[in-house]
Amino acid sequence: MSDEELRDRVLNLLGGLPVRSRRLFGGYGLYLQDKFFAVISEGKLYFRTDESSRPEYTRRGMPPLQPRHRPRGPRTVDRNFEVPTDVLEDADSLRAWAFRAARTEN
Numbered sequence: 001m002s003d004e005e006l007r008d009r010v011l012n013l014l015g016g017l018p019v020r021s022r023r024l025f026g027g028y029g030l031y032l033q034d035k036f037f038a039v040i041s042e043g044k045l046y047f048r049t050d051e052s053s054r055p056e057y058t059r060r061g062m063p064p065l066q067p068r069h070r071p072r073g074p075r076t077v078d079r080n081f082e083v084p085t086d087v088l089e090d091a092d093s094l095r096a097w098a099f100r101a102a103r104t105e106n
Helices: 003-013 054-059 091-102
Strands: 019-024 027-032 035-041 044-048 077-082
Touching: 003 019, 003 027, 003 035, 003 044, 003 091, 027 091, 035 091, 044 091, 054 077
Parallel strands: none
Antiparallel strands: 019 027, 027 035, 035 044, 044 077
């Protein structure tokens, strides 16, 4: 799935919420109102995490976002983790996880 197709799918599933997208490093950033909470990159959705939410992603074996453009060598951005497929396929779950991602500290 292309980044554009995934963006449209996610925005549709989050319909009714004040979510907007913006081009970001070749993909898209998603914002709930003005709060950054997600990245779409290379056909995958990543939500922002913090100390309390990150364990659920790692327990499920979800990888962190690893940007292609690494100005200072290999680095993992371990605040943004891929959203599990079952969450992405269920609008209610996706909304709950999106709200949690939007509540993280930037």
